[in-house]
Amino acid sequence: MLVQHLSPIASSLFSLLAIACLLLSFVMLGSRWLNNYLYAFAAESWIIAVLSAAVGFYGNYPELYLIAILTLLFRGLLLPYLVWRIIRRLDVDREIHLFLQPSTSLIVGALFVMLALSVSFRIAAELHLQLTVATLALTVMLSMKLIGFLILALRHEAVSQILGLLVLENGIFLGSQILVPGMPLLIEMVILFDLLIIVACFGVLVGYLMTHAGTTSSLDLKRLVG
């Protein structure tokens, strides 16, 4: 396993990048403008691409460079561009009704990070992972998943829900890059295409919602239509 023998520079670089990702998902959680979500998501994907390249460099996995480039193109450019097109088509540019104010949701997110930390300490103890980068990767992965769920639960706009789903997926991808970097290339490509399909489906769904329900907010979708 790569994480068992890392140079100190590599491990601090990995932890810095992972924590930067976590911070960007908090930016998504704390802002209310859809454009800001999108920029934060794009930046997060770029950081994950850098992280894959770094893992490839320090762990001698040449195929990870390819994955880094694919991540950059798909997650960093194509997906944000598609979501940006959806946002441009809509006439909403921010969340209007919020369950929780941004400051409160930041605090809830911070509590989730603490939960993730304690859980990943337990997991690391079970798996006998001595190195802290592994624990950090687990923590960041779990807390990004929890934050993604939080975004899915708290936001009503369809676009924010797509982005919540994408954050959730980014978290898993980040954790897998650090913890199991030798994942076969094919699986990675399948995941990327899956994401593309998800966003395309959401685009179709948003268009459908606009024409039939006149809104993209899940708050207004209360009536069952046969």
Added chain:
Amino acid sequence: MYERSKAAPQDNPIAPVDDVGWSALVKGGSFPMSERDILLQIAQVLTTMLLAPLIQGIIVQFEERIQRAQGPGLFQPYRDLWKLFHKQIVVPQTASWLFFAAPVVAFTCMLVVPILIPVLTNFPLPLSDMGDILGGGLILTLGSFMIVLAGLDTSSAYGGIGSSRAVMVAILAEPTLILVFVGITLLAKAMLPFVVNHLLVSSWAVYWSPAHLFLVAAFFILLLVETDRMPIHSSTHIEVYMIDEGRILEYSGPLLALIKWASAMKQFILYTIFCNVLILPWGLSVEGTAIGAAGAAVALIIKFALVACVVVFVETAQSRLRFFRYQEPLAASFLLAILSIVGTQLS
């Protein structure tokens, strides 16, 4: 001159990570209560007293220049203090003894805190074992608490508004401050600012660790909040949303001068903690010579000018928020402090 070169190689035999007793930090083992150290300690307090208005002037001047105005000049706060000390005191009829006691207590508190922190030297001086970081925080808060009481004392409407707002912000800022202190403690395994300074100077890995960077970010937001530079204020100070100005509207003459001087010193102290303990721990006097202390004072001004640039940039670039979003920067700061504690647990 700048003493950075001395600090680097032949450094003091201090290993901040393993258990650093108080005695390990003091040169020669036990406390040498030499006259030089006592003089240095007095110099620390005097530096804080005399340079605090200059820092205020630098920030105001930078702010005006960035808005393409001429600005009042770097030394305007000194002229203001001089003017106020030569005016007579007007006391409201409703004021009690607290009205007179509060400025004096606040000023005295600000004179005590520089004893506890590394202003000029990077080793502890006599009496700096009176309190650790929490003790310093307590005394700083005592100063603002007295001003809050004085604002309520005169029973004027603005004083009440200012005091209640200040307390509300303090309630939100205080847990974050405590968390930042906890983060510092976990990072350096000690609650003494000198130990943190030595640790950061000696190890780049700790300096660039996420835990430390998050602490810097969290403390920077607290710095903005505590020096009354939250993004909810406009650039003029007396306005509807004033917090600190509202509490002292009833004061005049020398008492007002004392309060203004005390708040400038509070700003100086917070900047000192931010620079010398957290972000720029270099450039302090190592040997404790007179020229080293003078160089440290010059270095301090340079560091503060750098931080003031950043503060002014943030204040200018950040658009003004609605008043009732004042909790958002504090929530962000709380979050950063928690992330830093998570970082220290993992390093």
